[in-house]
Amino acid sequence: xxxxxxxxxxxxxxxxxxxxxxxxxxxxxxxxxxxxxxxxxxxxxxxxxxxxxxxxxxxxxxxxxxxxxxxxxxxxxxxxxxxxxxxxxxxxxxxxxxxxxxxxxxxxxxxxxxxxxxxxxxxxxxxxxxxxxxxxxxxxxxxxxxxxxxxxxxxxxxxxxxxxxxxxxxxxxxxxxxx
Numbered sequence: 001x002x003x004x005x006x007x008x009x010x011x012x013x014x015x016x017x018x019x020x021x022x023x024x025x026x027x028x029x030x031x032x033x034x035x036x037x038x039x040x041x042x043x044x045x046x047x048x049x050x051x052x053x054x055x056x057x058x059x060x061x062x063x064x065x066x067x068x069x070x071x072x073x074x075x076x077x078x079x080x081x082x083x084x085x086x087x088x089x090x091x092x093x094x095x096x097x098x099x100x101x102x103x104x105x106x107x108x109x110x111x112x113x114x115x116x117x118x119x120x121x122x123x124x125x126x127x128x129x130x131x132x133x134x135x136x137x138x139x140x141x142x143x144x145x146x147x148x149x150x151x152x153x154x155x156x157x158x159x160x161x162x163x164x165x166x167x168x169x170x171x172x173x174x175x176x177x178x179x
Contacts, residue, residue, distance in 0.1 A: 001161055003032040004046040007053070008064035013119055013143075014054040014085040017150055021050055021083075024154025030161050037067035043074045048081075048161060051109070054119065055086035058101050068108050080109040081157055085145070086119035112160075115153055118144025 003025055007018030018034045025032040032050075043049065049071075053064035084102055106114050121143075 001047050003048045005034045005050045008061040020150050021154040024151045025158050028155050028158035030158040037063040048079045050081045052083040055084045080111045082111045082114040084116045
């Protein structure tokens with residue numbers, strides 16, 4: 001069993017999440033390779049895929065969506081997990097994070113799960129347009145990644161793979177594990 005952890009990252013924060021997930025998988029008995037979408041031509045040699053993307057203005061990066069298009073014919077029979085990284089700044093009063101538009105990728109991959117992890121923002125790494133936007137939105141530099149949550153999700157994926165668990169299906173669960 002070998003897993004490809006593939007992350008589309010603009011400034012490295014999402015790639016660090018991918019590396020942490022690959023480490024958590026390996027630490028829990030499932031070998032994993034961390035790659036960028038540009039490094040992946042196909043899924044040969046991999047039994048499962050964990051795909052993540054940085055989120056900008058509610059959208060996944062083009063390289064992650066292009067990877068899905070490129071390997072879509074190879075996903076049948078391979079379990080897929082997705083994650084989004086990047087919501088930063090103030091949350092609603094209920095603690096919710098901004099919505100992430102990954103519904104097309106979830107559908108195209110029949111993903112078992114999609115997680116949204118907080119992101120990191122360092123305005124010094126951004127271009128003038130994004131820096132201005134962050135200032136207008138009163139978003140300060142921050143790192144909202146929860147490394148314990150990320151490691152726990154990696155462990156959960158490893159356990160699912162090692163036990164051969166199928167996602168629950170029933171009256172409250174849709175095929176593919178979505179609730």
